[in-house]
Amino acid sequence: MAKDEKAKAKVEQAKGKAKETTGRAVGNEGLAAKGRAEKAKGDIRQAKEKTKDAFKD
Template identity: 65%
Template sequence: MGIGKKSKNISKIAEGKTKESVGRAVGNESLEGKGRAQKMKGKVKQVVEKGKDAFRH
């Protein structure tokens, strides 16, 4: 996995965790859900990139 893509996926996960935590803290279910979705999106992209790397090597 390229360094750029890996860092972008990790930043998506971190941003999602932040949104989820803030949403939970202020009682905003919409923000919490968006954060959860963004976190999962980053994790899925990271898994896909790792899969691509497995086939390349």
């Protein structure tokens, strides 16, 4: 299960970064903001998984 969550985090981060970059490139601040939000969601998910890993054992 943890690997699935870690993979979801990486995918969210990558999609968010792509949206943010695309939004900036075309001058669409709304798309850039959505990308930043999605990337942040992935960052939070990744931090949660790292915390869970630290408390295993």
